[in-house]
Amino acid sequence: MDTLTHALSGALLARATASPSHHAHDTGQLTLRARMTVGFIAAAFPDADFVLRAIDTLTYITFHRGITHSIILLPFWAWLVAWILSNLSRLSHRPYPWQAFYGIAALGIGIHIAGDVITSYGTMLLAPFSRHAFSIPFTFIIDPYFTGIIVIGLVASIFKPKGRYPVVAALLILGCYVGFQGILHSRAVEIGEAYVKNHRLKEAQVHAFPQPLSPFNWKIIVSHDDDYEVASVNLWRTQEIGASAAESGLLGRWEAIAAGYRPVSTAKWTRHSRFGETERQSALAHEAWRQEIFAGFRHFAAFPVLDRIEYYPDAVCVSFLDLRFIVPSLQPSLVFGLCREGLHGSWHLARDPGLFGRD
Template sequence: MDPFTHLLSGALVARATAPARPSASALPLRLRLFAGGAAAVFPDIDLALRLVDTLTYLNWHQGPTHAPLLLPAWAALLAWLCARASGGRHRWTAFYGPACLGIAIHIVGDLITAYGLMLYAPLSTERVALNLAFVIDPWISAILLAGLVLSLRHSCGGRTVVLALLLCAAYLGLLLGQQQRALAIGEAFASARGMQAPAVHALPQPLSPAHWMLVVEDAGQLHVAHVRVGADAAEVLSAAAAAEPAEAGPLAAVLGPLVRLRHAYRPAPQADWQTRGVAGTDRDQADFARAAWAQPVAADLRRFARFPVLDAVEPGPPACAWFVDLRFALPTLPPSFRYAVCRDEWGGEGRGGGDGREGDGDARWTLQRARGAFWID
């Protein structure tokens, strides 16, 4: 989830567990909220790995700082830092409970997204993702914000917080139901095409709980569609036509990309299924793309990408094969974390046109990165 939502969730659980009649040694409410909110943001301190390089960060983000087994140690460190910051007015043990809660709710918040966190670190680097919510979900943020604000303004704050948490749980239940409906669409697609053992995935998308990206893995290929679960085809088409801006202007410039993104998701009967993979669909480019993807320079990219696909091939020179991970590719918008594996020949013939295998001359492979639609890359 985004940092603001993490902050709200940490403060909210700290407020929910505040004692009704605090003892003399208990933290004041404002310090308790601060400790919970700070702890809920803390796991993303692994952002510092961006100073090394982006792929190092991508491969270790949501790693050890997000591991339940290490939670007690991280909470103790935060509690000690908070105690030092308080000038010794409060013992570290007073901060420990809110710190534990803040880190725990951060782990839950990231677990429901599609990125995947190292739930069993440091014992394993295996990643787990529930694929329920997009990384920015305004409904979750709004519920948390309303619950926190109302809990601080009214005497029945504890019950308000509990209600907000119950609403979040109900909303996650709604997302789970939508996910199952999306998976059923993908399974129906695989069955209609006689796929023997497909793996069907439904990834949450922005702007609506009805928006999902379906990925069906079969025989080394990815079959991809962007669907709007529960939408009526006529309703979507009429809404898309009505949403076209009458004329260009500042508002259209801001809302236009969002409108186009919203209407890229179609009802199941009108879903635009595309077949993609790391080799692409052009036979003339396939050998080069496969060779580029297999290069040692792309090892960290291969480790990071869960659903890698070829985005484009540039003949060069240098010749480049551009790859993206479908988890970070939204329809109508430039994808995030877009990387190219490029070959710069030093005397080989057919500059930029070979397949990258032995006999192409002295070829040097390099990795390049392009900016996407958001600040994260």
């Protein structure tokens, strides 16, 4: 989930959990504004691991949503945030001990972790003891409806400064919205299971992932052996929509993306192969895939497929992508590859962001 939505959710939770008898003059108690500010900052804190992007993108995706998103380390991170804010408060006319910040900081970090778990990226809840990435893929990473519910709750609280009802109602509506997305997820999985049954695919697994623009947009992935069958569907529409060729810019892009999600009755299933379609592609892709320096991407990619093989006079480059991060009408994101010089040279990561054009 995007960092701004995380931060706003922390402010919302901080306001909702304020005591009804909260008084700013109570000794050692934060004002409502300070309380919401702490929630905002704490809920944004776990995404501090974005600094890993300065190393390279592969390092970032390997460790993103790791130790800063760990429920095991949550008490420590809450203390760290509280300690920093306590020291900063000493620069003002009203200093607070770190204990005044700790509970709100823990709530903020906790709601951030919960918000990430319901997306498809995966969150290492048990880091550093386990790198297993937990995911309940109900919500797309950027969901304007999810964010909008939070914003409405916060704005409404301005007009009810002494009451918690607007923010509590927003949290309840948010929970109902995620529950509704869970129902849509089950429906998408049922469509995939029907496809498996109709095509008699043995030992196939069905997965469904939320998509942008609408909670009714879903990607269904049926995996069997090293092959995938993928469909992008809209669970609400009964007729296809077409993108206007006359439109350009942001509106035209939105229309093109929306048109890529078809009604269930006209869903288009596309086949992808993890290691390519030909024997030559497969041999080279397998060799590149097994390289130790590519272990980070192997761990990260849930549905990896060969993107392309590019041949140069003195080198060959092989790139892979993850089907979770393909959106209709947009260039694939998080594409990573390796290159080898000559027929028997050693493999190295393709670090040039322009090599495949989508790193």
